[in-house]
Amino acid sequence: MREDPSDAPKRAAIYARISADSEGExxxxxxxxxxxxxRAKREGLEVVDLYVDNDISASTKSKKARPEFERMMSDARAHRVDVILAYSNSRLTRRPREMEDLIEHHKRYGTRFLTVVSGDDDLSTADGRMVARIKGNVDTAEAERIGERLRRHKRQMAERGLYRGGMRPYGFEKDGTTIRADEARVVQKMSKAVLAGRTLASLAKELNQKGSTTSTGREWTYARLRDVLVRPRNAGLLSRGRADRDPKDFEIVGQASWKAIVSEEEWRAVRDLLTDPSRRAQDGNETRWLGSGIYTCGVRTDDGGACGSPLRPAPYGGTEKRGHEKRYLYRCTATAHLTISSEPTDEHVRAVVAEMVRDPRVVASLVPADLDLTEDRERRTVLLARLEQTERDYDADLIDARRFKAKSEKITAELQAVDARLAQRLRRSTASPVLGAADPGAAFLAAPVDVQRALLRSLLRVEVRPAIKGAAWTSDRLRITRPGQS
Incomplete structure (x- = not known):
């Protein structure tokens, strides 16, 4: 982009950009x-600054900011540079809207734009601006064609069940298809632990303590572990989109070419647990309290029932800065009309659970004797086949849109019910390691808090009754029952 070079200014900025540099070289x-x-040397220009946006696209699809481009344009507006020099027009922009911005910039500030291979357009004339706009539209079209080819290639690979490339997925070798045994065992163990009620925060902490890292060598966090466990590839499935970020755009494409690390039923159960919004809201920090959100308020209401709101820990007493021990109460989250000291309450409930899990009958009730998922699995296969046939009938105009919608919704609803039933049975079958110990009671008392909480939820309901005014803490305030008992 160039006008009459007579009396040309000499201060030049070089702008360099490349869309993809995965190796960072x-x-x-x-x-x-x-x-x-x-080129600057041939033109007699003095290069006063270099602006580089590496590994950043300039296409219409890119959402990445180009900080160096913006800095360069700011310097040009401040008249610190008079010429902007790039390898080609497409290095500057592939967006028609940005091309208009460059034309307007030249009109207001007089900055010249030169390129090594795209030629120089005179933005001070109508014909020069027309040529610049044509080149910009050609660059945009080429970028979009590249994107279409890449998307078509990935879609074809997905339809064939092939790996589509990218960063090495945890549990697999660099080729994305060969299972890495040690990491696969971590995925299997963590999946079962989540189904058993363990929290991601505690599991990530344990992995870090053992020296385990992600596929990129980073420490585990709640979010990183969650991202690994919700991937369909763990079950040997290919997908589009992400179920944990935008469920509407998420779709299972089909079976992948690699073997599954966990069964599809187990993966679906884990995914459903970890994408539950209520879990995400409360599972971000390390668990400290046995009864938080599990114990309920037993204050009687006007209709004769119990308040039933969950209890949460709340501090009381002196502050640590002043050398006083900080203590905690469990408090009703509804109106704070009930509190109870946390330490003796948790100690008593732990003792009750430890004694219960020493009873073989209790263990037997928690761990199903056998887990036969055959009937639900076969039903799921039939429903999927029906759904596919319904889609084919609609495509062939054998049914109208109203009938297609009704049939699809009915089949999908039953599919969801089957998946929920499978997930529930899998969670029941994934018993805590506590139950398999020689002394389950001692194992329970020695287990992390999130393990204890998971078992407590399965075993008991704990209702806290109001205290008698002036009375000390007593276990009589705790109404402890098994699920289903009145």
Missing amino acids: RLGVMRQEEDCRA
């Missing part, structure tokens, strides 16, 4: 810089 932008410096 910057070789592409280095080549652009070399060619631009050679």
